[in-house]
Amino acid sequence: MTTPPRAVSLRGVEKRFGDVAAVAAVDLDVRPGELMVLVGPSGCGKSTLLRLIAGLEEATAGEVWIGGRCVDNVAPGDRDVAMVFQSYALYPHMTVAQNLGFGLKVRGASREDIGRRVDDVAALLDLAGLLSRRPGQLSGGQRQRVALGRAMVRDPGVFLFDEPLSNLDAGLRLRTRDEIAALHRRLGTTMIFVTHDQVEALSLGDRVAVMDGGRLQQVGTPHEIYRRPANLFVAGFVGSPPINRLPLSRGADGHLAGGPFRFAGDWAFDEATLGVRPEDLGADPEPTGALPGATPADFKTTVLRVEALGSEQRVHLDGPAGAAWIARVSPALEVAAGDRLAVSVAWDRGHLFGPDGARVAAPPCPIPDLRT
Amino acid sequence: MSRPPERTDGGLPAFLPAIVTVAFTAGLAVILLSAAASVNGARERATKNVARMAANLWEIPGAGADAVAQLLGERATIEAVPADGGAPRTRTEPGAYGYRPGALDPSVWIAVASDPDRAPPPRPTTPLALLGILLMIAWTARRRRRPPPPRYPAATLLLAAAFLALVALLAARRAHHELEAISAAHLAHGIRAAEIAVTSGADPTRAARAAGLPWGTTAALADPARLWTMPRAVSEAIAALPPPLRTAPTSTLQAGGATYHIAQTTLPPNTAPPTQSPTAPTPAPTTLHLALLGYEETASPTVPLTAASAGSTLLVAIILSLLPLSARPRALRRTLAAWGFLAPAATLLLVFTFGPLLFSLWISLQEWHLVDPAHPFAGLDNYRNIILDTAWWSSIRNTAVFTLHVPLAMAVALALALLTQGSRRAVRWARLALFLPSITSVVAIAVVWKWLLNDGYGLVNQLLARAGIGPVPWLTSPDTALASLMLISVWMVVGYQMVVFQAGLAAIPRDWYDAARVDGAGPLQRFRHITLPGLRHTLFFVLVTSVIGSFQVFGLVYVMTEGGPLGATDVAVYHIYREAWEFLRFGNAAAMSWVLFAVVFAATWLHFRFLEGRRAHA
Numbered sequence: 003m004t005t006p007p008r009a010v011s012l013r014g015v016e017k018r019f020g021d022v023a024a025v026a027a028v029d030l031d032v033r034p035g036e037l038m039v040l041v042g043p044s045g046c047g048k049s050t051l052l053r054l055i056a057g058l059e060e061a062t063a064g065e066v067w068i069g070g071r072c073v074d075n076v077a078p079g080d081r082d083v084a085m086v087f088q089s090y091a092l093y094p095h096m097t098v099a100q101n102l103g104f105g106l107k108v109r110g111a112s113r114e115d116i117g118r119r120v121d122d123v124a125a126l127l128d129l130a131g132l133l134s135r136r137p138g139q140l141s142g143g144q145r146q147r148v149a150l151g152r153a154m155v156r157d158p159g160v161f162l163f164d165e166p167l168s169n170l171d172a173g174l175r176l177r178t179r180d181e182i183a184a185l186h187r188r189l190g191t192t193m194i195f196v197t198h199d200q201v202e203a204l205s206l207g208d209r210v211a212v213m214d215g216g217r218l219q220q221v222g223t224p225h226e227i228y229r230r231p232a233n234l235f236v237a238g239f240v241g242s243p244p245i246n247r248l249p250l251s252r253g254a255d256g257h258l259a260g261g262p263f264r265f266a267g268d269w270a271f272d273e274a275t276l277g278v279r280p281e282d283l284g285a286d287p288e289p290t291g292a293l294p295g296a297t298p299a300d301f302k303t304t305v306l307r308v309e310a311l312g313s314e315q316r317v318h319l320d321g322p323a324g325a326a327w328i329a330r331v332s333p334a335l336e337v338a339a340g341d342r343l344a345v346s347v348a349w350d351r352g353h354l355f356g357p358d359g360a361r362v363a364a365p366p367c368p369i370p371d372l373r374t
Numbered sequence: 375m376s377r378p379p380e381r382t383d384g385g386l387p388a389f390l391p392a393i394v395t396v397a398f399t400a401g402l403a404v405i406l407l408s409a410a411a412s413v414n415g416a417r418e419r420a421t422k423n424v425a426r427m428a429a430n431l432w433e434i435p436g437a438g439a440d441a442v443a444q445l446l447g448e449r450a451t452i453e454a455v456p457a458d459g460g461a462p463r464t465r466t467e468p469g470a471y472g473y474r475p476g477a478l479d480p481s482v483w484i485a486v487a488s489d490p491d492r493a494p495p496p497r498p499t500t501p502l503a504l505l506g507i508l509l510m511i512a513w514t515a516r517r518r519r520r521p522p523p524p525r526y527p528a529a530t531l532l533l534a535a536a537f538l539a540l541v542a543l544l545a546a547r548r549a550h551h552e553l554e555a556i557s558a559a560h561l562a563h564g565i566r567a568a569e570i571a572v573t574s575g576a577d578p579t580r581a582a583r584a585a586g587l588p589w590g591t592t593a594a595l596a597d598p599a600r601l602w603t604m605p606r607a608v609s610e611a612i613a614a615l616p617p618p619l620r621t622a623p624t625s626t627l628q629a630g631g632a633t634y635h636i637a638q639t640t641l642p643p644n645t646a647p648p649t650q651s652p653t654a655p656t657p658a659p660t661t662l663h664l665a666l667l668g669y670e671e672t673a674s675p676t677v678p679l680t681a682a683s684a685g686s687t688l689l690v691a692i693i694l695s696l697l698p699l700s701a702r703p704r705a706l707r708r709t710l711a712a713w714g715f716l717a718p719a720a721t722l723l724l725v726f727t728f729g730p731l732l733f734s735l736w737i738s739l740q741e742w743h744l745v746d747p748a749h750p751f752a753g754l755d756n757y758r759n760i761i762l763d764t765a766w767w768s769s770i771r772n773t774a775v776f777t778l779h780v781p782l783a784m785a786v787a788l789a790l791a792l793l794t795q796g797s798r799r800a801v802r803w804a805r806l807a808l809f810l811p812s813i814t815s816v817v818a819i820a821v822v823w824k825w826l827l828n829d830g831y832g833l834v835n836q837l838l839a840r841a842g843i844g845p846v847p848w849l850t851s852p853d854t855a856l857a858s859l860m861l862i863s864v865w866m867v868v869g870y871q872m873v874v875f876q877a878g879l880a881a882i883p884r885d886w887y888d889a890a891r892v893d894g895a896g897p898l899q900r901f902r903h904i905t906l907p908g909l910r911h912t913l914f915f916v917l918v919t920s921v922i923g924s925f926q927v928f929g930l931v932y933v934m935t936e937g938g939p940l941g942a943t944d945v946a947v948y949h950i951y952r953e954a955w956e957f958l959r960f961g962n963a964a965a966m967s968w969v970l971f972a973v974v975f976a977a978t979w980l981h982f983r984f985l986e987g988r989r990a991h992a
């Protein structure tokens with residue numbers, strides 16, 4: 003594999019379908035050799051963005067740059083990108099070998115050249131025994147590999163994946179995810195990978211771009227995305243079980259208050275939302291906060307339900323402001339619905355979001371509530 | 375957990391064997407009755423004809439009661455019309471016909487009894503049928519004692535079918551015997567009546583026709599000038615008969631595609647045929663030949679008997695097929711219900727689709743003439759005729775050439791389908807305009823195009839003349855007529871094909887095109903590698919249906935060119951039509967239809983084979 007990895011850069015890219023803005027003012031830089039994951043809920047414009055990069059859609063505004071040149075007027079086939087479709091889009095009337103070689107054939111590569119490269123890719127993806135079959139005679143996973151091979155055989159500067167794993171069963175999806183990660187390490191090619199599965203996004207991406215409503219919400223490493231979500235949407239979208247929320251509002255004393263907690267400070271807004279990840283909650287039958295960073299400002303509550311998942315327990319709690327919270331605790335903890343628990347919060351890992359949803363800061367430690 | 379076994383006694387299942395017997399008995403009854411009916415019908419028609427014949431003789435001056443008595447003897451009674459005038463009676467009593475001679479003498483009735491000598495002889499078929507019914511009842515009784523095993527009683531069916539066929543065969547042979555006798559007697563009467571007419575100086579042709587012997591004709595061979603209405607071919611054929619046959623009292627003769635019965639009669643010297651030369655001395659005696667177009671019994675019992683035995687065999691087979699189910703009443707009920715729902719449609723299909731098909735196959739094996747009630751079995755003669763018929767093969771060749779418009783139409787339709795994708799207003803109107811010919815009557819289209827393409831005043835030639843191009847003989851030259859029809863046909867079918875192609879195009883996933891674009895395929899390569907393979911089923915469908923349709927082209931030819939000029943547009947179906955309705959050779963026409971069917975079938979089969987070969991994948 004000889005082509006150097008390409009950088010991809012979107013500058014103010016916008017795509018409207020009539021009145022619908024499928025993609026709005028997206029600026030995104032993908033570094034050469036990087037595996038960038040686009041993640042977001044269904045209909046947020048991920049596929050559209052990918053198709054804009056591939057050249058299958060024309061941007062309403064903005065520019066797409068690949069490998070240091072503006073490709074707005076370059077046909078999809080000349081952009082040095084390859085794409086794997088969610089449906090795989092294998093040509094049903096061609097054999098696997100013909101499917102793999104199609105891109106080379108239409109470019110006028112010589113027969114020997116095509117044969118050699120098809121064989122290389124087939125060996126790499128373990129497709130050698132299937133070359134003379136047609137897509138209709140393959141399993142879902144095999145089709146997926148053929149689709150992958152069809153992209154690889156042309157040795158492109160950028161790989162585009164549109165939810166390539168969503169048609170696979172859970173086990174195969176995990177395996178294929180690892181294979182793609184391994185492939186990326188090995189080829190070192192730039193890859194842009196679309197998924198709506200945030201676990202997949204975090205596990206696979208060098209960096210992750212979270213989208214919603216056609217806009218980029220945050221671009222960052224998985225750690226940044228998870229630990230420092232730029233806004234309430236990212237915080238809520240990434241993480242399973244979802245982040246626990248507590249609405250706050252300014253009380254008579256000027257502090258932000260919600261449930262048993264009051265946060266002293268010079269706040270520029272009257273409403274805010276507190277977010278705490280389930281693993282940042284400590285639960286203990288003994289009301290002595292044992293979690294690092296926990297303060298005595300715990301709260302006591304009732305267990306609503308327990309999900310014992312084996313490696314962890316998810317404890318549904320009667321939250322501090324009525325809505326249920328979920329705590330992720332060690333399976334060693336013996337707890338059952340109806341038990342009383344003392345819950346501690348790792349405040350330095352919590353998030354405070356302003357009224358517009360943007361993250362403000364980690365909340366300070368609340369003022370102990372004298373009522374409890 | 376074991377369920378109690380389903381009860382097999384009582385209810386419908388127990389009656390199935392009895393129903394088989396009833397169906398079998400009914401089949402036998404239908405066979406015997408229809409054989410009897412065809413004989414009785416023939417006898418009655420013959421009696422009616424003889425009565426007519428007698429009434430006709432009555433009117434001949436100089437014939438009258440004597441002639442009637444001479445012809446019919448005891449069988450005819452002549453009675454006065456009742457004083458009150460009486461209502462005209464046709465049928466007086468069973469087996470007898472009354473006839474009132476026309477205007478000349480309205481005062482009498484002539485009643486003719488059916489031939490008393492030819493009362494139905496005892497039928498050996500009936501005891502045989504009774505024996506079969508007894509056997510069947512025995513079988514039923516045995517069935518009712520022992521529950522039926524869960525398998526199809528094939529032996530019973532075979533026996534029943536063989537029995538039904540045997541009875542049908544015997545009945546048919548007997549009926550044929552009697553029909554032949556009736557026919558012979560009838561013919562003898564006819565010849566006799568014609569002779570009486572001749573000797574009375576009346577028109578023997580009329581006498582024969584009154585006897586139901588069409589186209590009776592006579593000629594005095596000794597004097598060709600005395601020819602009445604005998605076709606030249608017939609008189610020549612009589613003259614050419616070898617002497618022993620020519621002098622025999624009766625013989626048969628094939629001439630002009632028909633069978634004539636020749637009777638020889640010797641005119642007494644004192645009578646003369648009504649010729650125009652009263653002064654000439656009458657040579658006496660004169661030998662006169664009467665040629666009567668053969669009378670054949672139209673109500674041949676073969677078809678109804680075959681139908682009756684096949685139908686009752688089928689019925690017995692169906693009921694027998696339910697027997698294995700009778701151990702499982704629920705399955706039986708379901709099956710019966712299913713057949714109940716299917717029966718109306720299946721009956722329609724049998725009666726109106728397969729029935730006519732088989733009937734045309736039957737016709738194709740006969741010499742079948744529309745106005746001639748005789749249609750002797752011809753075996754494969756019709757097929758041999760048409761295989762040797764160059765006009766037929768040239769019509770097949772024209773059809774094949776005409777079919778070449780299909781690929782052209784498909785190419786145009788595909789191009790139009792690609793151009794008119796989408797839903798813009800202009801595109802929608804274009805689609806509508808292109809589709810209109812498909813929903814317009816072909817006759818209307820043909821008339822309009824015939825007018826447009828007229829050599830002299832047609833719009834097309836006028837426009838061409840403006841452009842300085844000489845008049846093109848669109849439909850009037852053998853070189854251009856077929857091509858013109860092909861172009862019009864293209865124009866007619868393109869809209870429909872386009873719509874089908876659009877449906878096919880819409881079914882091709884957009885992802886395939888996207889993948890091909892990313893792979894670097896240009897528009898032509900996408901068409902070649904994505905569109906065409908994606909459309910292959912659609913293309914095949916359109917190809918096969920259009921080829922079949924173009925093999926059946928008729929309206930266009932019928933209205934625009936009538937097969938001309940010089941047979942240049944004589945296509946197969948038009949040829950068949952003319953064979954049947956112009957030349958009245960239905961046997962040939964039916965045989966041609968079957969040859970055409972074979973050709974179309976072979977073409978379709980080849981298409982399928984070709985496609986199968988190229989379609990290993992899903």
Ligand SMILES: Nc1ncnc2c1ncn2[C@@H]1O[C@H](COP(=O)(O)OP(=O)(O)OP(=O)(O)O)[C@@H](O)[C@H]1O
Pocket residue numbers: 019022023024042043044045046047048049050051198
């Ligand atoms: N061709 C089109 N015409 C009109 N609207 C479109 C078209 N393609 C996409 N859209 C709209 O653009 C928006 C984004 O679509 P897109 O396919 O990019 O979503 P997505 O993020 O890929 O969703 P999913 O995860 O379900 O695949 C959607 O609201 C969709 O309805």
Ligand SMILES: [Mg+2]
Pocket residue numbers: 048049050164
């Ligand atoms: Mg999508």
